[in-house]
Amino acid sequence: MSDAVADPRTAGARLAPKRRLRLSWSDPIFRSIVWQVIIVGLVVAVAWYLIGNTNRNLAARHIATGFAFLDRVAGIPIGESLLPYNPAVSTYGRALLIGILNTLEVSAIGVVLATILGTLIGIGRLSANWLLARLTAFYVETVRDIPLLLQLLFWYTILQGLPGPRQALHLSHIAFLSNRGLKLPELIWHPAHTGAVIAFIVGAIGTRLWVLRARVRQDATGARPATWPVALALLVGLPLVVWAAMGAPFQWDLPAMRGFNFRGGGTVSPEFFALLLGLVVYTAAYIAEIVRSGIQAVPLGQWEAGTALGLGRGPILRRIVLPQALRVIIPPMTSQYLNLTKNSSLAVAIGFQDVVSLANTTLNQTGQAIEGIAYIMAVYLTISLSISLFMNWYNARIALVER
Amino acid sequence: MGDTAVTVGTIEPVARSRPPPGIVGPWAWARANLFNSWLSTAITLALVYIILRLAVSLVDWAFVHAIWHVPYSDKGVPDTSSCQRAKGIGACWAVIADKYRLILFGRYPYDEQWRPAICVALFIGLYVVSAMRRFWRKELVLIWIGTLTVIGVLMWGGVFGLTPVSEDYWGGLPITLILATFGLAFAFPLAILVALGRRSTSMPAVRMLCVLYVELIRGVPLISVLFMASVMFPLFMPAGVNIDKLLRAQIAFILFAGAYLAEVVRGGLQALPKGQAEAGEALGLTYWQKTGLIILPQALRLVIPPLVNTFIGFFKDTSLVLIIGLFDLLTMGKVALSDPPWLSFATEVYIALAIVYTAFCFAMSKYSRGLERELGRAHRR
Numbered sequence: 001m002s003d004a005v006a007d008p009r010t011a012g013a014r015l016a017p018k019r020r021l022r023l024s025w026s027d028p029i030f031r032s033i034v035w036q037v038i039i040v041g042l043v044v045a046v047a048w049y050l051i052g053n054t055n056r057n058l059a060a061r062h063i064a065t066g067f068a069f070l071d072r073v074a075g076i077p078i079g080e081s082l083l084p085y086n087p088a089v090s091t092y093g094r095a096l097l098i099g100i101l102n103t104l105e106v107s108a109i110g111v112v113l114a115t116i117l118g119t120l121i122g123i124g125r126l127s128a129n130w131l132l133a134r135l136t137a138f139y140v141e142t143v144r145d146i147p148l149l150l151q152l153l154f155w156y157t158i159l160q161g162l163p164g165p166r167q168a169l170h171l172s173h174i175a176f177l178s179n180r181g182l183k184l185p186e187l188i189w190h191p192a193h194t195g196a197v198i199a200f201i202v203g204a205i206g207t208r209l210w211v212l213r214a215r216v217r218q219d220a221t222g223a224r225p226a227t228w229p230v231a232l233a234l235l236v237g238l239p240l241v242v243w244a245a246m247g248a249p250f251q252w253d254l255p256a257m258r259g260f261n262f263r264g265g266g267t268v269s270p271e272f273f274a275l276l277l278g279l280v281v282y283t284a285a286y287i288a289e290i291v292r293s294g295i296q297a298v299p300l301g302q303w304e305a306g307t308a309l310g311l312g313r314g315p316i317l318r319r320i321v322l323p324q325a326l327r328v329i330i331p332p333m334t335s336q337y338l339n340l341t342k343n344s345s346l347a348v349a350i351g352f353q354d355v356v357s358l359a360n361t362t363l364n365q366t367g368q369a370i371e372g373i374a375y376i377m378a379v380y381l382t383i384s385l386s387i388s389l390f391m392n393w394y395n396a397r398i399a400l401v402e403r
Numbered sequence: 404m405g406d407t408a409v410t411v412g413t414i415e416p417v418a419r420s421r422p423p424p425g426i427v428g429p430w431a432w433a434r435a436n437l438f439n440s441w442l443s444t445a446i447t448l449a450l451v452y453i454i455l456r457l458a459v460s461l462v463d464w465a466f467v468h469a470i471w472h473v474p475y476s477d478k479g480v481p482d483t484s485s486c487q488r489a490k491g492i493g494a495c496w497a498v499i500a501d502k503y504r505l506i507l508f509g510r511y512p513y514d515e516q517w518r519p520a521i522c523v524a525l526f527i528g529l530y531v532v533s534a535m536r537r538f539w540r541k542e543l544v545l546i547w548i549g550t551l552t553v554i555g556v557l558m559w560g561g562v563f564g565l566t567p568v569s570e571d572y573w574g575g576l577p578i579t580l581i582l583a584t585f586g587l588a589f590a591f592p593l594a595i596l597v598a599l600g601r602r603s604t605s606m607p608a609v610r611m612l613c614v615l616y617v618e619l620i621r622g623v624p625l626i627s628v629l630f631m632a633s634v635m636f637p638l639f640m641p642a643g644v645n646i647d648k649l650l651r652a653q654i655a656f657i658l659f660a661g662a663y664l665a666e667v668v669r670g671g672l673q674a675l676p677k678g679q680a681e682a683g684e685a686l687g688l689t690y691w692q693k694t695g696l697i698i699l700p701q702a703l704r705l706v707i708p709p710l711v712n713t714f715i716g717f718f719k720d721t722s723l724v725l726i727i728g729l730f731d732l733l734t735m736g737k738v739a740l741s742d743p744p745w746l747s748f749a750t751e752v753y754i755a756l757a758i759v760y761t762a763f764c765f766a767m768s769k770y771s772r773g774l775e776r777e778l779g780r781a782h783r784r
Binding site: 028029032035036039040043050053054056057058060127128129130131132135141142144145146147148149150153154157158161342343345346348349356360363369370372373376377380381384385 | 436437439443446447450451454605606607608609612619621622623624625626627630631634635637638639640641642715719720722723725726733737747749750753756757760761764765768
């Protein structure tokens with residue numbers, strides 16, 4: 001009889017194995033099963049109907065489904081590519097792979113730049129300087145009220161309206177901005193540079209070990225040995241020594257006018273530049289708001305408490321304020337990074353060849369609409385899931401540990 | 404102090420003294436807010452210099468040297484040579500004067516363009532009415548249905564002596580407003596169902612379906628959903644059935660917006676204390692009674708500000724139909740620019756479009772912030 005008094009839900013859960021399903025509408029479990037069968041059945045029926053139609057339509061249009069077209073020669077001219085590509089011999093598979101790399105490239109650079117710009121603007125909005133606070137607020141308001149696509153078209157128009165290479169805007173004849181894009185000096189790569197990069201990685205691992213050792217010492221003796229001289233030596237000194245030992249090569253490939261265009265140097269195409277500019281300017285406005293609210297979420301008392309404990313400004317910021325602000329900042333920041341990556345698909349409107357643009361060309365040429373759309377969705381789903389998995393892991397690491 | 408006698412019983416009113424100089428007044432304000440440190444002073448001076456220079460050149464370009472009208476030839480072709488000469492010095496607003504009807508109303512028959520104009524006014528009226536808390540009741544649904552029907556009748560015509568106009572000729576601002584408003588009107592009920600399904604504990608299969616739908620849509624860009632609508636929907640239909648491009652884009656918008664709105668609604672459902680649902684169950688209400696009478700009215704009220712923000716996002720996102728070739732406001736701007744005399748005046752057209760979009764989005768975000776403050780006040784007590 002005591003079961004009647006207990007919470008009906010937990011009692012139900014405990015009795016569940018013994019309980020028998022009554023085939024009656026008044027039995028909630030029976031009801032939920034019937035509803036689920038009906039709803040899932042409807043969804044399956046609609047899907048079945050659509051798939052059937054699609055198969056008939058494809059058969060009528062003589063389109064073979066499948067990804068066999070990936071091995072065919074694409075013949076799509078691609079302006080910029082991180083991989084060697086030749087329209088005459090390269091396949092659709094390679095073209096689509098280049099699309100992925102282009103999307104990843106513009107998103108990765110965009111995320112870094114938007115974070116930097118957004119953080120600066122977010123801090124600017126909290127500035128005691130009235131003019132700076134107003135101006136950054138105006139920036140955030142205006143940029144967020146104009147569609148990104150319109151902004152991209154605007155930047156692209158501006159870049160195309162720049163003077164030609166002969167009258168290019170230049171920064172002391174090292175970097176040139178013209179309607180052909182941005183020309184930058186490029187470092188001529190030498191094995192010594194690879195050596196320096198490897199030395200830096202080794203130095204980073206060494207620094208990490210040294211910090212761990214310092215922590216063990218601190219736990220044992222209470223005194224923390226200074227870590228920064230070792231870190232400086234390992235992170236800056238070691239790469240420099242390796243670089244110098246291998247001949248200290250340092251040569252720039254400078255862009256220069258030859259005839260009607262530039263030779264040498266690295267190029268940022270107007271399409272890439274416009275896309276990056278649009279994405280960074282747009283996303284930074286959202287990131288600024290996130291940073292501002294994150295900083296405002298940490299009460300002033302936290303600073304005061306840190307000072308009362310005798311900590312300096314740096315340790316307070318690093319060990320008290322930032323961890324708490326980050327906890328507020330990370331989740332919305334993740335969705336902004338995802339938005340930036342997804343928004344990079346607007347590249348198709350200004351002719352930068354990313355995932356969507358190349359898939360669109362492919363499906364127009366081959367008629368493989370379903371495969372093309374599936375490819376776009378699969379790429380973005382993979383990127384989205386990877387970013388959110390990583391950020392969830394990071395978020396869990398810094399999350400508040402509660403009882 | 405010792406020689407002042409203390410009188411008991413009378414209270415001398417203290418003369419109101421002026422605050423010491425340097426605490427109030429514009430100069431003190433400037434010192435506190437613009438010049439309170441070396442860094443702040445430097446920032447202020449640099450910003451004032453930059454803003455003044457930009458403002459002067461902007462006013463020069465947009466007003467002083469701007470060209471507002473150009474002469475037309477006998478055939479009605481504009482003569483843009485004065486604009487070409489002023490390029491880089493002054494804006495050529497003549498392009499807007501020449502093309503504003505095309506940009507706003509697309510290729511809708513010229514003599515009938517009063518109809519889309521009324522529709523735009525009706526849409527704005529609908530937003531204003533929906534924004535007023537006095538109208539937040541069940542009748543609002545009827546107002547929406549009525550207004551949207553009138554808009555449909557006006558745009559299509561064919562009844563009451565209105566000339567029928569096929570949707571192939573629709574364009575400009577009405578298309579933008581139709582996509583945004585109808586999208587929201589249909590996505591919202593869908594979002595509520597999906598949010599409820601995702602929170603369901605007794606129907607795991609339905610919950611899985613809802614999670615799948617929401618995460619799938621939120622993981623891909625809108626443009627891929629629009630592409631799917633424009634190239635895959637025709638394959639889905641039985642032979643002979645052809646859905647119109649606008650309707651396909653509209654369906655894509657509804658599916659896309661539904662997933663995002665579902666997450667907003669779910670936020671409201673989660674914020675509601677569990678006791679509310681339990682109290683409903685204790686009263687013996689059925690699931691739908693409990694949901695419709697107790698949970699949703701409270702949960703939706705909580706999420707009105709984020710809903711408005713989501714709506715702003717979708718209003719801006721309607722511009723993406725440019726990529727699948729629908730004639731919304733932004734596309735009409737590009738179409739206007741494809742006219743040979745006006746080819747090189749994109750900046751002016753884009754600025755004009757930005758002002759239109761900003762007007763709508765700014766009004767909405769201002770409203771959303773005011774609402775947040777107002778609703779938050781009730782919670783703070």
